Amino acid sequence: MFINFFGARDGLAFHGSGGMHGGYPHATGYRLIAKNTNMEEIIRNQDPYPIADADPNNGDFEKLLVADIIRKSHCSIYPVNLKNYDLVHFALSGGPGYGDPIERSLAAVKQDLDDEIYTSEIVENVYGVKVKYNEAKKEWIIDKEATSECRRNMIKRREEESMTFDEFWEYERTKIIENNLSEHVTRMYSESIEHSTKWKNIFYEFWKLDEDFKMEGI
Amino acid sequence: MASYDKKTLERLIDGDLNWSELRNIIAESKDLDRFEKILGILQEKVDWNEKILLPLHEHLYIVLKHGERIVKCDCGYEFGDYKKNWKLKCRINVRDTEHEINELYPKDMGCHPLWMEIREFFCPNCLVLLETESVPPGYPVIFNFLPDIDTFYKKWLKKSL
Numbered sequence: 001m002f003i004n005f006f007g008a009r010d011g012l013a014f015h016g017s018g019g020m021h022g023g024y025p026h027a028t029g030y031r032l033i034a035k036n037t038n039m040e041e042i043i044r045n046q047d048p049y050p051i052a053d054a055d056p057n058n059g060d061f062e063k064l065l066v067a068d069i070i071r072k073s074h075c076s077i078y079p080v081n082l083k084n085y086d087l088v089h090f091a092l093s094g095g096p097g098y099g100d101p102i103e104r105s106l107a108a109v110k111q112d113l114d115d116e117i118y119t120s121e122i123v124e125n126v127y128g129v130k131v132k133y134n135e136a137k138k139e140w141i142i143d144k145e146a147t148s149e150c151r152r153n154m155i156k157r158r159e160e161e162s163m164t165f166d167e168f169w170e171y172e173r174t175k176i177i178e179n180n181l182s183e184h185v186t187r188m189y190s191e192s193i194e195h196s197t198k199w200k201n202i203f204y205e206f207w208k209l210d211e212d213f214k215m216e217g218i
Numbered sequence: 219m220a221s222y223d224k225k226t227l228e229r230l231i232d233g234d235l236n237w238s239e240l241r242n243i244i245a246e247s248k249d250l251d252r253f254e255k256i257l258g259i260l261q262e263k264v265d266w267n268e269k270i271l272l273p274l275h276e277h278l279y280i281v282l283k284h285g286e287r288i289v290k291c292d293c294g295y296e297f298g299d300y301k302k303n304w305k306l307k308c309r310i311n312v313r314d315t316e317h318e319i320n321e322l323y324p325k326d327m328g329c330h331p332l333w334m335e336i337r338e339f340f341c342p343n344c345l346v347l348l349e350t351e352s353v354p355p356g357y358p359v360i361f362n363f364l365p366d367i368d369t370f371y372k373k374w375l376k377k378s379l
């Protein structure tokens with residue numbers, strides 16, 4: 001049996017313009033297809049097979065299957081032919097974050113870990129929470145002292161790695177005037193400028209561009 | 219008409235209500251004195267004395283100072299005129315490489331830096347993360363929200379300022 005499978009979701013760009021009040025945008029989607037699998041043998045032997053992709057950096061599909069595994073970060077795909085024992089996985093994401101992640105309650109972070117929403121690596125990088133897994137109890141344990149230190153270091157890093165607005169303005173403006181933008185972003189700007197004088201004025205005023213400035217290639 | 223005590227509203231602001239309590243508050247018609255009560259609670263929470271006119275954002279308030287309406291962080295930092303974009307006073311970090319984006323997202327679950335970047339806006343004093351923008355590289359900084367304070371007080375609250 002063959003089926004045609006296709007779908008579209010946000011893949012290389014986030015949906016919407018961010019999280020709220022400091023929260024990060026919710027994850028983008030990707031496509032995962034496993035073809036020419038050994039699922040027939042797995043089912044016959046009652047072996048474990050992937051039912052999720054909790055940590056794409058260390059995927060269950062790669063660990064549990066012998067297969068041709070295709071991961072596509074652009075999430076829209078044209079129809080693909082699938083046959084018996086092929087597998088398809090696509091993740092739906094939750095909503096964007098709300099508030100500064102390092103103010104999140106430790107109980108809420110622990111719940112997400114126990115529910116396998118996030119990996120411990122993401123929890124450390126985003127929420128500044130240090131954890132250990134208790135194999136015997138099958139639960140995550142939060143190291144409160146290490147977490148406080150981690151969060152203090154994140155605040156220090158925020159200060160060290162960030163720019164003033166003037167520095168940011170120069171940094172970002174250079175991308176435009178030196179034409180360091182990708183083709184599709186350049187095209188998006190130039191078409192928007194062409195369609196709307198109002199938007200053109202906002203864009204030119206914000207970056208203090210000369211009236212005769214043109215996006216490259218237009 | 220519903221009315222809630224101060225304790226309940228404090229827990230509402232702190233995100234400590236459970237769903238069955240919260241659900242009723244969302245579903246009920248708004249209590250008429252809610253804004254007053256919320257302002258009172260917020261004013262008690264901050265360490266400074268300027269009168270809060272409007273909560274603007276997590277950590278940020280529009281306050282009255284020497285007759286001027288300014289944006290002020292709960293840490294005390296003053297961003298200035300509320301009609302100007304407070305983000306322009308922030309410290310800003312731009313995540314525009316795969317490495318910086320993949321610190322926050324597993325493989326294939328963040329944006330591609332050629333399509334979008336993540337900008338983090340921090341209060342220059344307390345360094346709380348006030349806002350993130352995810353925009354195409356080169357996008358002007360977004361002005362989130364310019365409230366019409368006079369209309370809100372006069373026509374909605376029927377109060378003078």
Ligand SMILES: [Zn+2]
Pocket residue numbers: 291292293294295341342343344345346
């Ligand atoms: Zn602050």
